Amino acid sequence: MKIAVIGTGYVGLVVGACFAETGNDVICVDRIASKVAMLKKGKIPIFEPGLEEVVKRNHAEKRLNFTTKLPEAVRGADVVFIAVGTPTGEDGSADLQHVIAAAKEIGRSITGYTVIVDKSTVPAGTSELVHAAVASQTTHPFSVVSNPEFLKQGAAVEDFLKPDRVVIGANDKRAGDIMTELYRPFTRTGAPIMVMDCASAEVCKYAANAMLATRISFMNEIANVCERFDADADMVRKAIASDRRIGAAFLFPGVGYGGSCFPKDVKAIIKFSSDKKYDFKILKAVEAVNERQKLRLLERVDKHFGKSLKGKTIAVWGLAFKPRTDDMREAPAVPIISGLLARGAKVRAFDPEAMKVAQREFKDVKNVKNLTYAKSAYDALKDGDALLVVTEWNEFREPDFAKMKTLLKQPVIFDGRNIFDPKQIRGLGFTYTSIGRP
Ligand code: NAD
Numbered sequence: 244m245k246i247a248v249i250g251t252g253y254v255g256l257v258v259g260a261c262f263a264e265t266g267n268d269v270i271c272v273d274r275i276a277s278k279v280a281m282l283k284k285g286k287i288p289i290f291e292p293g294l295e296e297v298v299k300r301n302h303a304e305k306r307l308n309f310t311t312k313l314p315e316a317v318r319g320a321d322v323v324f325i326a327v328g329t330p331t332g333e334d335g336s337a338d339l340q341h342v343i344a345a346a347k348e349i350g351r352s353i354t355g356y357t358v359i360v361d362k363s364t365v366p367a368g369t370s371e372l373v374h375a376a377v378a379s380q381t382t383h384p385f386s387v388v389s390n391p392e393f394l395k396q397g398a399a400v401e402d403f404l405k406p407d408r409v410v411i412g413a414n415d416k417r418a419g420d421i422m423t424e425l426y427r428p429f430t431r432t433g434a435p436i437m438v439m440d441c442a443s444a445e446v447c448k449y450a451a452n453a454m455l456a457t458r459i460s461f462m463n464e465i466a467n468v469c470e471r472f473d474a475d476a477d478m479v480r481k482a483i484a485s486d487r488r489i490g491a492a493f494l495f496p497g498v499g500y501g502g503s504c505f506p507k508d509v510k511a512i513i514k515f516s517s518d519k520k521y522d523f524k525i526l527k528a529v530e531a532v533n534e535r536q537k538l539r540l541l542e543r544v545d546k547h548f549g550k551s552l553k554g555k556t557i558a559v560w561g562l563a564f565k566p567r568t569d570d571m572r573e574a575p576a577v578p579i580i581s582g583l584l585a586r587g588a589k590v591r592a593f594d595p596e597a598m599k600v601a602q603r604e605f606k607d608v609k610n611v612k613n614l615t616y617a618k619s620a621y622d623a624l625k626d627g628d629a630l631l632v633v634t635e636w637n638e639f640r641e642p643d644f645a646k647m648k649t650l651l652k653q654p655v656i657f658d659g660r661n662i663f664d665p666k667q668i669r670g671l672g673f674t675y676t677s678i679g680r681p
Contacts, residue, residue, distance in 0.1 A: 244268070244425060247316040248324045249345045250363075251278055251309065253289060253399060253503075253570070254392050255326030258362060260294060261403045263301035265428040270308045270316035282309040290569035290596045293400040313345070314352035322425060323349050324390075325373070326362040330507065336518075337366050337511040346373045350380030358418045360388045364448050364508060366515040370412065370441035386418035389441040391448030396502070397567030404429060409436045412444025452508040453526055458493040459500045460532040466496035466679025467539075476679025477661060496678045498633060498659035499536035501564035501573040506533070537575045540631055540659045541582040543676050547629070547655065552588035558627040558651070559583075560620055561634025561660075562594035562601045569596040571604045575659070576633045583631075584610040591615050593623040595636055624650035635660035644671050 244267050248259040251273040259271040273279050278288050285299040301307035310316055317323050325345050332338035342363055349359055361373055374387045389412030394402040409426045413419035419438045426436055439447075466476035476496050484491035500506070509526050516523040548555060564574035571577065576592075583590050590613060594601065598616045605611050617623035620639060624630060624647055632639060640662050648654050648671070656668065658677040668675045 244321040244421075245319060246270070246322050246324070246425075247272060247313075247320040248326055248362075249313060249316075249349070250325070250327035250341075251282060251288075252326065252328060253291065253396055254362060254394065255324070256282075256287065256289070256298065257291070257294060257394060257399045257403050258324055258326055258392070260297040260301055260307060261400065261429075262425070263307035264297055264404070266306065267425070268306055269301075270310055270320075272310055272313045272316045274311060276311050279309045279311050291396065291399050292567055297400060313348050317349050317352035317357070318354050320353075320357060322358045322360060322421065323353075324360045324362045325349070326392075328503075329363045329365055329511075331510050335510040335514040337364065337507070337515075339365060339369060339372065342369065343372065343376045346376035347380050350377035350385075353377075353381055353383050353385060356384045356386075358386050358388055358421050360390045360422070361445075362390055362392050364391060364452075364504065364511075365389070365445055366449070366511060367442045367445045368515075369445060370414075386413065386415050387441070388413045388418050388422055389444040390422065391444060393448070393451060396570055397565060405432065406430070406434050408434050410444050410447050411436060411438045412441035413438060414441055449508050449512040452505055453512050453529070455493050456500055456505045456509050456533070457525060457529050459495075459497075459505075460529040460536070462494045462496050463499065463536045463678075464532055469679045470681075473681045475681060479679075496661065497536075497635075498540055498575040498579065498678070499533045501537075501575050503570060503572040506530075506573045537578050538582070539678065540579055540633070540657050543657050544583070544629070544631070545586075547657075547674075547676075550586065552583060552586040555587075555628040556589040556591060556626055556652070557583050558617075558623040558630045559590055559592040560594075560623065560630060560632045560639050561636060562592055562604075563597035563634050566634055566636045567596075569594075569600050571597050571600045574604075574634075576601075577604060579631065579633055579659075580605065580614065581608050584608060584613055587613075589613045589615075591617050591623045591625070591627065593617040593620050594634065595638060621646060621650055627651045628653045629655035629657060632656065632658045632660050632662055635662050644668065644673070648672065 246269045248255045248271045251271045259269045263269040287295045327341035329337040370387045411422045469476040562576045654673040661677045
């Protein structure tokens with residue numbers, strides 16, 4: 244099929260590259276000319292494992308191309324994906340301005356029957372708005388489909404090529420059949436393609452992210468209770484995870500969830516529920532717990548050093564909101580490092596991928612001159628009064644503790660991701676605090 248993808252962010256680029264991989268003829272559009280120029284050279288503007296190879300290969304084989312000109316890409320396309328951002332608006336709602344702008348431009352550009360697919364995460368009812376936006380610009384026939392994306396950054400290509408399920412919201416059979424055909428190569432291992440109405444498909448994505456965010460906040464609350472009883476949240480986690488009704492995923496206590504999706508999607512579902520006079524109480528609590536949890540490590544630091552960190556140097560391992568990505572949107576590292584700087588500390592941070600992004604992220608933060616970036620995890624420790632572990636990159640898990648002790652001025656570790664064994668590390672002479680473990 245001939246496919247156009249509008250937006251070449253984490254989602255659009257993966258969608259475009261993976262549909263090209265199954266033999267389709269794909270053009271990806273972005274309005275940022277520098278991104279498009281980079282992609283045309285076979286380079287990708289983000290860190291996402293495995294993606295560059297797929298992009299390069301399909302670009303070289305001429306199945307995947309890039310442009311800034313939306314009309315050129317959409318003209319003659321069978322299927323057009325909208326994969327632009329839906330950031331949080333001022334009132335917490337999903338800001339649909341990019342989706343609607345893209346829909347109108349698509350409307351002006353189609354030349355015959357086209358399936359227009361909403362890949363962006365959008366509130367229930369958006370397919371009708373997209374339909375109206377397209378219809379205001381064209382007399383050609385078209386269908387609007389809602390096809391939420393469930394990929395995880397850090398494993399995006401793998402998730403897209405081998406999905407747990409594909410959700411297709413289509414209010415007409417013709418569009419549903421075309422989408423089913425398009426996804427068939429990805430579901431040969433038996434993953435279901437679930438065709439439903441558009442509103443249900445739209446809610447699916449929010450329900451999935453809200454459920455995962457709820458598990459994280461729930462487990463963080465369990466950890467906070469464990470601390471008050473000298474109980475071990477890790478033992479509790481393992482015990483409940485072995486219950487088949489509960490399962491093991493998304494039950495790790497830590498410094499809270501971040502990223503471009505969970506915080507924004509939890510806010511959006513609260514808002515679109517309240518627009519329909521429904522008070523989504525659980526999710527309001529999930530959000531409040533998460534905001535508090537992001538500050539847990541700082542509370543520990545205050546307890547250990549007192550409120551002022553003047554004259555102290557603190558090492559931070561991890562900036563990205565999770566491992567295997569360079570994304571820092573809503574990353575817990577932002578309030579944590581900002582808090583350290585506000586208390587007068589010097590901060591030496593290290594992240595395997597996110598340090599370039601961090602320089603943009605922190606540029607307006609108070610005392611930013613006291614934040615420096617280290618060449619390696621060990622380099623970050625030099626003359627440090629303590630280490631804070633904020634992101635659980637694999638390479639932080641088995642460090643040379645003896646070397647760490649010689650580099651740090653004081654062997655103090657605040658572990659926000661529970662990556663070290665408390666017994667082992669205290670045996671080596673570190674003062675060690677983690678989340679929910681005695
Ligand atoms: P992103 O911000 O990384 O990328 C969006 C891209 O769209 C940008 O490059 C921007 O320049 C481009 N764009 C915006 N308007 C445009 C227009 N009119 N024409 C051409 N290009 C345009 O966003 P993302 O992380 O890829 O997310 C996109 C959507 O997918 C969001 O709704 C998000 O919630 C959803 N989603 C994201 C993930 C994820 O892990 N990042 C997972 C599932 C779903």
